[in-house]
Amino acid sequence: DTAVSQTPKYLVTQMGNDKSIKCEQNLGHDTMYWYKQDSKKFLKIMFSYNNKELIINETVPNRFSPKSPDKAHLNLHINSLELGDSAVYFCASSQVLASGETQYFGPGTRLLVL
Amino acid sequence: DQQVKQNSPSLSVQEGRISILNCDYTNSMFDYFLWYKKYPAEGPTFLISISSIKDKNEDGRFTVFLNKSAKHLSLHIVPSQPGDSAVYFCAASAITGFQKLVFGTGTRLLVSP
Numbered sequence: 301d302t303a304v305s306q307t308p309k310y311l312v313t314q315m316g317n318d319k320s321i322k323c324e325q326n327l328g329h330d331t332m333y334w335y336k337q338d339s340k341k342f343l344k345i346m347f348s349y350n351n352k353e354l355i356i357n358e359t360v361p362n363r364f365s366p367k368s369p370d371k372a373h374l375n376l377h378i379n380s381l382e383l384g385d386s387a388v389y390f391c392a393s394s395q396v397l398a399s400g401e402t403q404y405f406g407p408g409t410r411l412l413v414l
Numbered sequence: 415d416q417q418v419k420q421n422s423p424s425l426s427v428q429e430g431r432i433s434i435l436n437c438d439y440t441n442s443m444f445d446y447f448l449w450y451k452k453y454p455a456e457g458p459t460f461l462i463s464i465s466s467i468k469d470k471n472e473d474g475r476f477t478v479f480l481n482k483s484a485k486h487l488s489l490h491i492v493p494s495q496p497g498d499s500a501v502y503f504c505a506a507s508a509i510t511g512f513q514k515l516v517f518g519t520g521t522r523l524l525v526s527p
Contacts, residue, residue, distance in 0.1 A: 304457070340519065341501075341519050341520055342517070342519060343458070343503065343517040343520075344517070345514050345515060345516075348514070356514055390457050390458070392457075400445075400446040400463065400465060400507070402448070402460045402463070403460070403515060404460070405450075405457030405458045405459070406457050407455070407456055407457050408455070408456070408457050
């Protein structure tokens with residue numbers, strides 16, 4: 301059973317389109333995250349949610365909107381996609397929101413904007 | 415501003431030898447350090463961690479050393495195995511940082527038979 305799953309795995313789309321990436325965790329964790337890994341391989345946090353409440357919102361364009369319908373799901377919606385949005389997006393979860401808690405990552409969604 | 419740095423993009427080691435991966439950080443507020451391992455087309459997988467109150471943590475073939483005064487940590491893998499070939503990310507978090515992990519850019523380890 302996959303602990304943290306993401307759909308789709310690959311996403312190729314045109315500039316200007318709107319797309320969503322879904323994430324689900326079956327670990328019973330309270331906290332979920334979205335990370336972006338760009339072409340230079342920097343893995344950088346975008347958002348974190350704890351019990352469906354937004355906790356961390358890094359400097360991310362407001363074209364990116366996370367939504368957490370319940371503790372097990374954290375989706376990422378991206379409006380008006382731009383070339384620079386091409387990256388690998390990783391979802392992660394941790395038991396609680398505390399320093400030192402291990403985060404479990406999904407397999408990533410490879411987004412290519414043409 | 416890169417707060418966590420892995421200055422070696424790649425490392426090649428022979429099977430059975432020791433692999434040493436290094437990581438430097440700049441933020442003195444970091445109090446927890448983790449190493450993640452990543453295979454191609456997969457997400458990072460937690461490997462080992464260390465709290466700032468310790469200077470060493472060991473788990474089987476993996477040992478992490480922390481030198482707070484130098485703001486430096488290292489991951490030792492002994493003995494190295496071909497299955498250890500992957501990208502290793504160092505990450506750090508601060509107790510005041512809401513568990514925000516700050517990652518290095520990774521070191522690609524290749525262990526040859």
